[in-house]
Amino acid sequence: MATVRKTLMVVHGKQIPAKIYCEQRKDVRASVGKKSVILRIPSWMDADLRKEQMIWFENWIEKTFQKSPNLFSRFYGRQYQDGDILKVGNYEYKLRIRPAHRENHYAKKIGSTILLEINEDDEPVNMQKSIRHLLSRVVGRDQKPFISQKVHELNAKHFQQNIRSINLKYNLTNWGSCSSTGNVNLSTRLLFAPEEVIDYVIIHELAHLIELNHSDRFWALVERADPNYKASEKWLKLYGEQCNF
Secondary structure, three states: OOEEEEEEEEEOOEEEEEEEEEEOOOOOEEEEOOOOEEEEEEOOOOHHHHHHHHHHHHHHHHHHHHHOHHHHHHHHOOOOOOOOEEEEOOEEEEEEEEEEOOOOOEEEEEOOEEEEEEEOOOOHHHHHHHHHHHHHHHHHHHHHHHHHHHHHHHHHHHOOOOOOEEEEEOOOOOOEEEOOOOEEEEEHHHHHOOHHHHHHHHHHHHHOOOOOOOOHHHHHHHHHHOOOHHHHHHHHHHHHHHOOO
């Protein structure tokens, strides 16, 4: 039976999440995943061999990140500082970041300013991750009227289906989803995309209210509402990774 151990690796002074899998396999494999660096080792290895592989893994990580420094952004994203300006579409938010003696991180919007009170004892990786989630929540709440209007307008124009709810969530695995009961979910990361791309994703999800699949009928509905949808799909593949807090 495979086991997994989570740990933190230090690379150039920065902590990187790591997962160590011990499983039935013949060889050793290292890789960089979306949320962690990964080491897979055979379950038959004894403690001494595993220790040797961990040393090799540390060296592999060091060389890999030295060769591709941009990999740090995959785990840390943007490094926010007090006074930074966050641009989301046509909107700008000024960030005021304050260290605080509190158990949980906190954020609220005051005018065009977002105030973040951050637990100063948190680990750096967790701190930046928490900041991204807080910003997503605050900005998502602020931008929801704009997105909701778009959803209702595009639905009235092209689909005329019943919509139960519209939700903005910090989703890293997809741009949107839609349930058979009329719940339309969109990722807050989409707010960084051009307006025509936002429209395409909304149209894509609204089409699922009629066709809960990706059949030819589904794509015909999408193309009828957005004849240039393939350009938006291409944009997301090329630049979608840049759409993040």
